[in-house]
Amino acid sequence: MEEIVVCHLARYANDNELSPCLSSLLFKLCMDCSLLDDLKWKEWEWQKALATEENQVDPGVYAMPPFATMEPWAIVSYIIILxxxxxxxxxxxxxxxxxxxxxxQHNLPSEATPQNHALSFKTSEIPTTIDTLVSHLKIEPKAKPYMCCQHCFCLYDSDKPIPNVCTFEDDKGEGECREQLRKKKSHMPLHEYVMHDLKDWLARLYTQPGMEELLDHHTHVQPPSDGIMSNIWDAPIVREFCGPDGRPFFGDKGTEGCLIFSINMDGITNPMLT
Incomplete structure (x- = not known):
């Protein structure tokens, strides 16, 4: 089919002395097709990498209260030090x-706590550094740094080999970015972007008391009878949004949770109308 179209274009161009214009047009079309094929291949490789990535986080590590196994004196002391x-x-x-x-102090014998007494809070469980204490209480979020190009903002995984210059290629066919990524003397990153792990954030969110019921509350909310929207779930665009199976994405699906995220939403724009 493509050859027939090209033949007709070539014949029309020869009859109207448009051969140079046609050649230029065909060249641009070929370049665009090549770029689209390259983008499709990159997207395919990215999706394959996501498919093999570990996609589970154990929320149980956040379900247990950090002070549950501690003695009262330890809880008070740790809160003060924190x-x-x-x-x-x-x-x-x-x-x-x-x-x-x-x-x-915990190891010193006393009348109330003789040496042969089996302590419920073992000495080995007492954090001896502030970093260990913060990690034990799970205060800081799980974050991962990425090396970031200052020109095109391409991100590079710090756990994988990273080149000295940016190798990102945009869809304009201008070649690699080639922006310097490391400092010349120390070879340290010129710019880093720290990202909170989304799966870890969701695990923390779901283990908060009452949060799961709150997130599932939208499945039981009825649309307003007077047409006045006072909640994001009153918006038709949310209620009528369908999943890959063609069914409403935010329906009552039993134990399965469906979430919606707003990325870079402009607070001035009404999200219920857009």
Whole structure:
């Protein structure tokens, strides 16, 4: 079919002395087709990589309260040390020193706690550094740094080999970006982009008390009878949104949870009307 179209175009161009214009047009069409094929191939490779990626996060690590197995004296002490570190700006070395002092105090024998008494809170479970304490209480989110190109903003996974210059190619056919990614002397990244792991964030979100019921509440909300929308779930665009199976995406699907995310939404624009 393509050959027939090209023959007709060539005949028309010869009859009207448009051969140079036709050649230029065909060249541009071929370049565009090549770029589209390249984009399709890259998208296919990206989807294959996502398919093999680990797609599960155990929310159980956040379900257990961090203070559940601690004794009252330890809870109070840790909260005080965390406040000193996170709110008062006390250094890590000083906070770690306080933790070591707590460990020594816990090991000292006393009349209330004889040496042969089986302690419910083992010494080995006491954090001795502030980093260990913060990690134990799961305060900081799970984040991952990416090396970022300052010109095209392409991201490179820090767990994989990264070139010294950016190798990203846009769809304009201008070749690789070739922007420098590392400092010349230290070879450290010129620019990093830190991203919160989405699966880990969702695991934290779902383990909050009452959050799962709140996220599923929209499946039981009826549309407004007077047509006045006061909630994002009143919007037809949300209610009529269908999944890959052609059925409403936000329906009652039992134990399956369906979420919607707003990316870079302009707060001035009414999301219920767009």
């Amino acid at each position: 406040c000193l570190y996170l709110m008062s700006g006390v250094s890590q070395d000083h906070c770690s020193f306080y933790l070591m002092a707590l460990t020594l």
